[in-house]
Amino acid sequence: MLAIGLGCHNQVGICRQAPPLHYAAREVKREIQADGRPYLSRAVALAYDDSRLFVLDMEEDDIKVFSKSGVFEYLIGRKGQGPGEFHLPSGLDILAGRLYVADSANRRVQVVDTKGRYLSGFRVPFSPHRILALGPERIVVMSLPSGRDGQERVLHGFDGSGQLLWEAGDSFFSRDSVYDLMRNRWFMLRATRGEFFLVPGANGRLIRRLDADGALLGETEVTENYLSQEIDIPAREGKKRTLRAFCWNCASDRERLFLLVPERTDDGDLGPGKTIAVIDKAGGLEATIALPERLTRIAVDGNTIFGIDIDSGLRIFKLEPK
Amino acid sequence: MKRAIAVTLAVVFFLSVFLWLPQSSSARARADICYDDWEVCRSRAFQSDEGIIKTTLWLTVCDLALGKCVLGFTKL
Numbered sequence: 001m002l003a004i005g006l007g008c009h010n011q012v013g014i015c016r017q018a019p020p021l022h023y024a025a026r027e028v029k030r031e032i033q034a035d036g037r038p039y040l041s042r043a044v045a046l047a048y049d050d051s052r053l054f055v056l057d058m059e060e061d062d063i064k065v066f067s068k069s070g071v072f073e074y075l076i077g078r079k080g081q082g083p084g085e086f087h088l089p090s091g092l093d094i095l096a097g098r099l100y101v102a103d104s105a106n107r108r109v110q111v112v113d114t115k116g117r118y119l120s121g122f123r124v125p126f127s128p129h130r131i132l133a134l135g136p137e138r139i140v141v142m143s144l145p146s147g148r149d150g151q152e153r154v155l156h157g158f159d160g161s162g163q164l165l166w167e168a169g170d171s172f173f174s175r176d177s178v179y180d181l182m183r184n185r186w187f188m189l190r191a192t193r194g195e196f197f198l199v200p201g202a203n204g205r206l207i208r209r210l211d212a213d214g215a216l217l218g219e220t221e222v223t224e225n226y227l228s229q230e231i232d233i234p235a236r237e238g239k240k241r242t243l244r245a246f247c248w249n250c251a252s253d254r255e256r257l258f259l260l261v262p263e264r265t266d267d268g269d270l271g272p273g274k275t276i277a278v279i280d281k282a283g284g285l286e287a288t289i290a291l292p293e294r295l296t297r298i299a300v301d302g303n304t305i306f307g308i309d310i311d312s313g314l315r316i317f318k319l320e321p322k
Numbered sequence: 323m324k325r326a327i328a329v330t331l332a333v334v335f336f337l338s339v340f341l342w343l344p345q346s347s348s349a350r351a352r353a354d355i356c357y358d359d360w361e362v363c364r365s366r367a368f369q370s371d372e373g374i375i376k377t378t379l380w381l382t383v384c385d386l387a388l389g390k391c392v393l394g395f396t397k398l
Contacts, residue, residue, distance in 0.1 A: 042369065042370075044369045058366075058369055088362060088365060088366070090365055090369055104361075104362075104365050105358075105361075105362055105365070127361045127362075127365060129365070129368075144361075144364060144365065144368065177381075177385055178378055178381040178382050178385060179378075181364065181368065181381055182374065182377070182378060182381075185368075231374055231375065233374060233375055233378045234375070234378055234379065234382065243374060245374060262374075265373050267373070268375075269372075269373025269374060269375045269376060270373055270374045270375070271371070271372070271373040271374070272371060296371040310371065
């Protein structure tokens with residue numbers, strides 16, 4: 001049986017003894033302003049610590065800070081090029097009271113504290129897309145491949161001063177820059193022991209585990225019970241190419257992976273869905289979580305799910321047996 | 323005669339260099355701006371959370387705009 005709350009093996013959250021079970025996400029908070037509009041314009045990344053939830057707003061070039069019960073508290077940053085300012089930030093992570101921001105259009109990484117005070121930063125020779133801090137001296141930055149120069153490395157490991165330490169992760173390349181970019185959708189998720197997972201967004205079900213130096217530690221194939229969704233997308237010369245969408249967004253919590261399953265939209269497209277698949281260490285489908293709304297971004301903390309809906313509203317859910 | 327031809331060629335050479343260099347520098351600066359804008363366009367499209375087909379079309383528009391921008395027809 002799955003248990004929510006205390007779980008088994010002294011873990012909080014979901015615990016598996018016989019797969020797969022089904023859960024429902026009960027909404028406990030929907031954060032909106034007094035005039036009914038959401039606080040967020042385009043939320044692209046979520047991160048949390050013991051007491052707060054940090055949401056990166058790409059459109060408004062800031063980080064909106066909420067209590068973990070979903071109450072808006074304060075803003076960090078604004079549009080600009082100075083210290084503590086952002087321009088189209090696209091990645092966020094938190095580690096030991098420090099927020100790491102992939103400041104995309106400024107081509108730099110910035111580190112601020114949880115009150116927004118600038119701590120450090122460094123330039124990178126590309127537009128940083130996602131960021132993961134494995135330690136103060138191990139910051140992994142993901143780039144979007146340009147698609148112009150053949151295969152490119154998409155993972156770049158830096159120390160705290162911005163010194164490049166390693167590069168890994170060859171991009172897919174077929175001379176079709178649009179299709180290639182859709183194929184090169186990857187997510188980085190924190191694992192234990194300073195390691196991390198690399199999860200494909202499309203055309204693959206292998207989840208890689210890498211160490212802080214970018215070395216591949218192992219690969220886990222996600223069970224066939226978890227279905228990829230196929231869609232034909234426009235390609236060069238009027239042709240169509242098939243993309244197998246694996247996950248829309250994902251999160252990790254205590255070595256479990258939570259994959260947001262893509263879903264058909266009313267107009268036949270494939271978009272964010274209303275189901276989260278819980279994947280165990282061996283790649284098995286441990287549970288599914290039914291959401292009341294389509295979510296575009298998720299973060300999971302025990303039996304709490306923080307999500308962003310398609311209108312950029314912050315939603316908070318608790319897991320319940322279905 | 324030879325001297326006149328040499329002087330003429332030298333003048334033509336220097337004129338062409340001085341006339342071409344600013345254009346080349348300007349073209350390169352414009353191309354850099356085009357690629358910067360292209361990266362922003364792709365980043366916005368990629369983070370848009372539109373459906374996959376819509377995102378693909380958006381990315382295609384980014385590529386088309388880059389081509390036009392580099393050729394100098396318009397700016398992104």
